[in-house]
Amino acid sequence: MNTGHRTGYDAELQRHDQVLRRACDIRPHDHVLDIGCGTGHTTRQAARTAREGGALGVDVSAPAIERARELALGEGLRNVTFEHADAQAHRFPQERFDLAISRFGTMFFDDPVAAFANIERALRPAGRLVMMVWQSGERNEWDVAVRRSLAGPGGPAAVSTGPDPFSLADPPAVRRILDTAGYTGITFTDVHEPVCYGPDVTAALEWVRGFTCTGETLKRLNPAAAAGALERLREELSAHLSDDGVWFDSRAWLILPVAGAQRGLRRLR
Numbered sequence: 237m238n239t240g241h242r243t244g245y246d247a248e249l250q251r252h253d254q255v256l257r258r259a260c261d262i263r264p265h266d267h268v269l270d271i272g273c274g275t276g277h278t279t280r281q282a283a284r285t286a287r288e289g290g291a292l293g294v295d296v297s298a299p300a301i302e303r304a305r306e307l308a309l310g311e312g313l314r315n316v317t318f319e320h321a322d323a324q325a326h327r328f329p330q331e332r333f334d335l336a337i338s339r340f341g342t343m344f345f346d347d348p349v350a351a352f353a354n355i356e357r358a359l360r361p362a363g364r365l366v367m368m369v370w371q372s373g374e375r376n377e378w379d380v381a382v383r384r385s386l387a388g389p390g391g392p393a394a395v396s397t398g399p400d401p402f403s404l405a406d407p408p409a410v411r412r413i414l415d416t417a418g419y420t421g422i423t424f425t426d427v428h429e430p431v432c433y434g435p436d437v438t439a440a441l442e443w444v445r446g447f448t449c450t451g452e453t454l455k456r457l458n459p460a461a462a463a464g465a466l467e468r469l470r471e472e473l474s475a476h477l478s479d480d481g482v483w484f485d486s487r488a489w490l491i492l493p494v495a496g497a498q499r500g501l502r503r504l505r
């Protein structure tokens with residue numbers, strides 16, 4: 237397995253990236269909207285393919301957008317822009333984009349119906365949304381393993397109070413959200429690819445320590461208990477080390493709805 241990027245989110249998701257890229261099937265003239273683009277890996281990738289069109293990445297994190305701009309500038313990409321914006325409420329140009337994409341950036345909306353309806357209005361009639369989201373925590377070995385290590389034998393479960401990365405894990409619930417938001421032709425594909433946490437145990441431990449759930453749990457523990465949790469985490473990561481890095485099994489959904497179910501109605505209003 238070629239590890240490509242060595243650590244960080246792009247390294248973690250390198251296998252998912254290939255699946256997402258194939259599903260996006262971006263054409264040279266496409267205008268692409270990247271939702272929750274982070275530091276813009278998928279936005280830049282889209283812009284390179286949509287060479288006669290372009291890509292806009294939006295994210296609520298100002299530092300992520302700043303970094304995304306730096307990276308795009310460093311690559312000399314002229315057809316990519318980034319906006320610091322909440323995709324749920326941002327006034328996108330209407331019916332502007334052929335395609336909206338998202339690599340794990342759509343699970344954190346306060347009001348998912350409002351957010352997906354807002355994105356739908358930005359899509360051309362029959363424009364596609366291609367998004368990848370996590371299946372449930374229990375189906376993701378990485379989540380089970382990290383939480384089990386942090387909790388330890390008989391310890392309280394490691395819970396996180398932050399945004400829920402598994403909020404779009406249930407297909408019937410997601411179908412209802414997207415249907416209400418105006419999409420049609422909604423399909424779910426099971427993506428069964430591993431995540432990479434780093435080339436070695438030290439790098440992987442550093443990466444996993446950055447997870448919200450890890451940080452919050454360690455903060456709640458006294459120093460001795462926190463040291464024990466970190467040691468268990470290190471052992472768990474060591475057990476998943478292979479010749480090409482620390483890998484965990486994972487399950488995601490690739491969800492592809494199409495915009496426009498209510499377009500005709502909207503124009504008549």
Ligand SMILES: C[S@@+](CC[C@H](N)C(=O)[O-])C[C@H]1O[C@@H](n2cnc3c(N)ncnc32)[C@H](O)[C@@H]1O
Pocket residue numbers: 245271272273274275276277278294295296297300321322323324338339340341342344345
């Ligand atoms: C798990 S990260 C994924 C980042 C990026 N898609 C990638 O693959 O590198 C989720 C991103 O969604 C962003 N996000 C969360 N809620 C958002 C919202 N309402 N509007 C725009 N971005 C949002 C976060 O700031 C974060 O950068």
